[in-house]
Amino acid sequence: MKQLHELTIKEVLDGYQNKDFTCVDLVKHFLARIEKYNSKLNIYIALNEKVLEEAAAIDKEIIEKGITRPLQGIPFAIKDNFLTKGIVTTASSNILKDYQPQYESTVIEKIKAAGAIILGKTNMDSFAHGSSTETSDFGATLNPWNIDKLPGGSSGGSAAAIAAQLATVALGSETAGSIRQPAAWCGVTGLKPTYGRASRYGIVAMGSSLDSPGPIGRSVEDCAIVTEIISGKDSKDATTSPSLVEKYTENLYAPDLRGVRIGIVKEYLLAEMREDVKNLILDAANKLRLLGATVEEVSMMDPRFAIGVYTVIQRSEVSSNLARYDGIRFGHDRDTFCDETKRRIMLGTYTLSAGYYDAFYKKAQAVRTKIVNEFDEIFKTYDAVIGAVSPGPALSVGASKNQPMFGEMEDVLVEPSSIAGLTSVGLPCGFVDNLPIGLQVTSNQLKEGTAIKIADCFQRHTEFQLFPDLEKTV
Amino acid sequence: MHTITVTPDEVKKIGKLANLKLQSDEVTLFAEQFTKTIEVVNHLNEIDTEKVDVTYQVNGLSNVTRADEIDMGRVLPQETALREAKKTHNGFFVVERLIDSDAEELI
Secondary structure (H helix, E strand, C coil): CCCHHHCCHHHHHHHHHCCCCCHHHHHHHHHHHHHHHHHHHCCEEEECCCHHHHHHHHHHHHHHHCCCCCCCCCEEEEECCECECCECCCCCCHHHCCCCCCCCCHHHHHHHHCCCEEEEEECCCHHHCCCCCCCCCCCCCCECCECCECCCCCCHHHHHHHHCCCCCEEEEEECCCCCHHHHHHHCCEEEECCCCCECCCCECCCCCCCCEEEEEECCHHHHHHHHHHHECCECCECCCCCCCCCCHHHHCCCCCCCCCEEEEEHHHCCCCCCHHHHHHHHHHHHHHHHCCCEEEEECCCCCHHHHHHHHHHHHHHHHHHHHHCCCCCCCCCHHHCCHHHHHHHHHHHHHHCCCCHHHHHHHHHHHHHHHHHHHHHHHHHCCEEEEECCCCCCCECCCCCCCCCHHHHHCCCCHHHHHCCCEEEEEEEEEECCEEEEEEEEECCCCHHHHHHHHHHHHHCCCCCCCCCHHHHC | CCCCCCCHHHHHHHHHHCCCCCCHHHHHHHHHHHHHHHHHHHHHHHCCCCCCCCCCCCCCCCCCCCCCCCCHHHCCCHHHHHCCCCCEECCEECCCCCCCCCCCCCC
């Protein structure tokens, strides 16, 4: 029989339904695991002190009315850039080290309305500026598969929380890679929704034309369930899409992928990529063919150009967004920003300043158009494109130090889709050196259902969604 | 393609624009790092964008408006709004004097 930390959302709800265990049992089980492993892995940076009370209330509700909500009593790990009323929200930065949010982010409101309970807040790169968690002012998170390795980032704590099975499901956010890359390095599943599909309201802003909140979980199924709940128009975020939210869960359990057309991007199999990583991606393509999909090689712009576009757009938006941290209305002085944050603000200030705006900012936004157009063209023929999430497995602790472009370089394969605002599922497709490798399935804007169908079918017909034995690794 | 060097003086100027105090070792370090970053960005000039429009917004929405009505759902009570501030006075935030101050002119 499965242990409580090994259950998917559906399995937890079934357990409640059958009275196999209560929400308090489940929460206590996770708290005991957190107590045992968190000091080493540094995944949670704050715990919800009221979680047991909240769990007891859920149990009462279930006894009285049964299961009435889709996330009733589901314990979540939340990236610390989501404002959570009653729990300090720091974005892993000293400037917000004791900030008590005055309001709740829309996504948190939505999961709570669906019955979710929050176990705690997870570590991340400071202000989400990085791909390793090493820029966190509270120390790096370690990879549950191998504690000499990084979990990736910026949602590294949330991805590690799922890999270490310290929560049923987690929330992360992605500007370019921050859900998919840590999910890949930790060997779990993550879904980056279309830009504007889920509200950014109440999420500590990084790149406002890119930021997309999304789930990290133990299966595509769990990610689909959560995405369906967090998506939708929000009057508090003018960039949210008014289009109706599809029932993403209806795309699950497809028996095969007949009729699905998939492109495998030639340029994403980088020359310097390890052969064994490349082979896992080609194996995944073959598996998709066996499932009935047509998989053909397609050609796109060298993804390395996306690094330049992303760097300029993101730094510029960071520069504007982080101007609000003045230490007057909330938070501490600007002196408390870490070096990486200062660097990003300043580079953005530079690219937006008189004399450089056209050369850098406008140029980047023009190349962005080319990337958008290229994807538009591809999606006329294909339902999705696939590739590796990251050029290799998790890198060693310390790898990002003195590498001001670390994140951009590591995220080269996920930046183009983020720049174009697309949706993408990242999921494990094998192992090298006992470390997981991630596959990305990217579909057009608002085509979450298509990416979910492909990724879910792949996941159900493969056995790559595995979890480390912490007794051995930690 | 010509290289762009970001000088320590430029870093100091950007620091002022961004309202960040920098140590002298940071100025030299950042100048060096920014030069390297700009070198990566400069590869974009290999792409011809002469006839290409810019994209600021990717999901096609524009001019999203709302009714000009007070929505209590997005209004904070005064004490809540002030709760996280270091200094308050009579229900207001206290800010440093910026105009006609003795401090050196910012830029």
